[in-house]
Amino acid sequence: xxxxxxxxxxxxxxxxxxxxxxxxxxxxxxxxxxxxxxxxxxxxxxxxxxxxxxxxxxxxxxxxxxxxxxxxxxxxxxxxxxxxxxxxxxxxxxxxxxxxxxxxxxxxxxxxxxxxxxxxxxxxxxxxxxxxxxxxxxxxxxxxxxxxxxxxxxxxxxxxxxxxxxxxxxxxxxxxxxxxxxxxxxxxxxxxxxxxxxxxxxxxxxxxxxxxxxxxxxxxxxxxxxxxxxxxxxxxxxxxxxxxxxxxxxxxxxxxxxxxxxxxxxxxxxxxxxxxxxxxxxxxxxxxxxxxxxxxxxxxxxxxxxxxxxxxxxxxxxxxxxxxxxxxxxxxxxxxxxxxxxxxxxxxxxxxxxxxxxxxxxxxxxxxxxxxxxxxxxxxxxxxxxxxxxxxxxxxxxxxxxxxxxxxxxxxxxxxxxxxxxxxxxxxxx
Amino acid sequence: xxxxxxxxxxxxxxxxxxxxxxxxxxxxxxxxxxxxxxxxxxxxxxxxxxxxxxxxxxxxxxxxxxxxxxxxxxxxxxxxxxxxxxxxxxxxxxxxxxxxxxxxxxxxxxxxxxxxxxxxxxxxxxxxxxxxxxxxxxxxxxxx
Numbered sequence: 001x002x003x004x005x006x007x008x009x010x011x012x013x014x015x016x017x018x019x020x021x022x023x024x025x026x027x028x029x030x031x032x033x034x035x036x037x038x039x040x041x042x043x044x045x046x047x048x049x050x051x052x053x054x055x056x057x058x059x060x061x062x063x064x065x066x067x068x069x070x071x072x073x074x075x076x077x078x079x080x081x082x083x084x085x086x087x088x089x090x091x092x093x094x095x096x097x098x099x100x101x102x103x104x105x106x107x108x109x110x111x112x113x114x115x116x117x118x119x120x121x122x123x124x125x126x127x128x129x130x131x132x133x134x135x136x137x138x139x140x141x142x143x144x145x146x147x148x149x150x151x152x153x154x155x156x157x158x159x160x161x162x163x164x165x166x167x168x169x170x171x172x173x174x175x176x177x178x179x180x181x182x183x184x185x186x187x188x189x190x191x192x193x194x195x196x197x198x199x200x201x202x203x204x205x206x207x208x209x210x211x212x213x214x215x216x217x218x219x220x221x222x223x224x225x226x227x228x229x230x231x232x233x234x235x236x237x238x239x240x241x242x243x244x245x246x247x248x249x250x251x252x253x254x255x256x257x258x259x260x261x262x263x264x265x266x267x268x269x270x271x272x273x274x275x276x277x278x279x280x281x282x283x284x285x286x287x288x289x290x291x292x293x294x295x296x297x298x299x300x301x302x303x304x305x306x307x308x309x310x311x312x313x314x315x316x317x318x319x320x321x322x323x324x325x326x327x328x329x330x331x332x333x334x335x336x337x338x339x340x341x342x343x344x345x346x347x348x349x350x351x352x353x354x355x356x357x358x359x360x361x362x363x364x365x366x367x368x369x370x371x372x373x374x375x376x377x378x379x380x381x382x383x384x385x386x387x388x389x390x391x392x393x394x395x396x397x398x399x400x401x402x403x404x405x406x407x408x409x410x411x412x413x414x415x416x417x418x419x420x421x422x423x424x425x426x427x428x429x430x
Numbered sequence: 431x432x433x434x435x436x437x438x439x440x441x442x443x444x445x446x447x448x449x450x451x452x453x454x455x456x457x458x459x460x461x462x463x464x465x466x467x468x469x470x471x472x473x474x475x476x477x478x479x480x481x482x483x484x485x486x487x488x489x490x491x492x493x494x495x496x497x498x499x500x501x502x503x504x505x506x507x508x509x510x511x512x513x514x515x516x517x518x519x520x521x522x523x524x525x526x527x528x529x530x531x532x533x534x535x536x537x538x539x540x541x542x543x544x545x546x547x548x549x550x551x552x553x554x555x556x557x558x559x560x561x562x563x564x565x566x567x568x569x570x571x572x573x574x
Binding site for chain 1: 436437438453456457460461462464465466467468470471473474477478481500501502547573
């Protein structure tokens with residue numbers, strides 16, 4: 001049976017809104033978009049769900065599949081996991097207890113702060129890095145879009161990735177296990193939902209990397225519930241004091257925060273998918289073997305820059321920095337609690353990451369060599385101006401598409417124009 | 431590029447001191463090897479070998495050429511430059527030995543790892559040099 005999850009992508013296109021412009025196609029870091037008959041088409045094998053297309057689409061035709069709040073009816077007990085980056089979505093004097101009560105009022109039984117899992121991971125990663133057996137630079141596993149770009153474009157770096165889960169997953173595991181014990185509930189009785197800042201994390205819930213199945217049951221986009229959270233927070237009578245992570249745990253929400261929390265001196269933190277790709281190129285060439293830790297995040301600013309957030313990434317990033325600095329020292333998870341979680345092995349990967357050779361022209365190398373030759377000839381015929389009018393992001397991408405049988409040389413308007421001119425001049429057939 | 435007889439030949443002209451274009455040959459080689467579906471670890475070795483050869487020509491030589499031939503069994507990288515040649519090859523092959531200028535070192539290059547890295551990345555490594563004339567580095571990386 002085909003496992004449909006293999007093909008799941010959270011990024012989707014609304015055909016009715018798509019105008020067939022080339023903005024998303026030209027921005028896509030894996031050349032996963034083509035425009036066919038004036039509509040964008042996503043090549044599923046290549047899409048890493050980074051959400052760049054959502055960000056640039058002027059017609060808001062790109063969106064994310066998330067759940068409807070009605071899904072909460074399916075469970076006896078519902079938990080919302082609030083991400084670190086949410087701290088950046090509210091002004092600095094906001095009482096986050098009120099915000100969490102506002103989230104709870106959406107229909108949840110409790111709210112759990114993802115930053116607590118970041119605190120646990122800070123200690124776990126610090127220990128793993130001490131072991132010194134890892135290939136340098138060790139690559140952070142925090143951003144799922146970066147993990148997927150490594151799978152697609154830098155498979156030789158898979159062994160450099162640290163094999164631990166993200167805070168999102170660890171948070172779900174901690175709180176689901178605890179709730180089962182505290183309330184005597186079964187695994188399936190409890191619904192755990194992530195308040196997502198990006199599509200890459202939404203995809204990771206249905207199609208996780210490094211583990212068989214996620215403990216999370218669904219996700220809501222922060223954008224879609226933000227208004228209700230604010231309204232609820234204003235009128236709440238709830239005085240609950242939620243368990244908060246350490247300031248450094250909250251700091252994971254911005255780029256570099258993770259490395260800072262772990263206390264790595266020789267780290268490199270890079271944000272923005274194009275920048276991350278450039279640095280991965282350098283790592284692949286062996287030029288950064290002296291760097292201990294590489295924290296690459298697909299969104300500008302880190303998770304605060306996720307396309308499903310509300311606030312401007314730079315403002316949100318500054319807030320995270322300030323909140324983390326001013327946060328009180330109360331209510332932190334105790335050291336013994338962290339050790340308990342670590343001993344239960346809720347954080348390490350169980351599955352290997354498989355390279356995805358999506359750029360391969362043919363599985364038979366002799367055939368692939370022949371195709372490269374044809375590709376080269378086609379490329380000589382194309383104008384090399386990367387205008388995208390053909391529906392491919394560049395002339396070289398069109399040449400590849402032609403070799404793969406997905407496009408024709410006449411899709412290039414310049415080639416076609418020449419042919420028409422020749423026909424007019426000589427009356428020949430084209 | 432020539433692709434006759436089930437062989438791909440790629441040719442790159444490398445200019446002296448051309449840091450702007452340096453790296454283009456290796457990134458193009460990498461792209462083609464990925465399109466051929468070659469194992470990522472082998473692609474990485476070929477990319478590093480080509481990159482180091484490129485940088486050596488940029489930094490140390492008066493300019494030269496890199497020719498990469500790919501068949502279904504082997505990747506062959508030949509880096510041929512026009513002088514000034516290497517005086518003592520044995521010394522040049524030592525890790526950390528470099529004749530690079532301070533300016534080049536300030537740019538983060540010239541750590542004396544180029545030739546040793548090329549050797550490490552290839553299955554067969556050969557270097558011939560005639561002082562004041564030329565240097566020819568030939569490397570083979572087997573695909574299977």
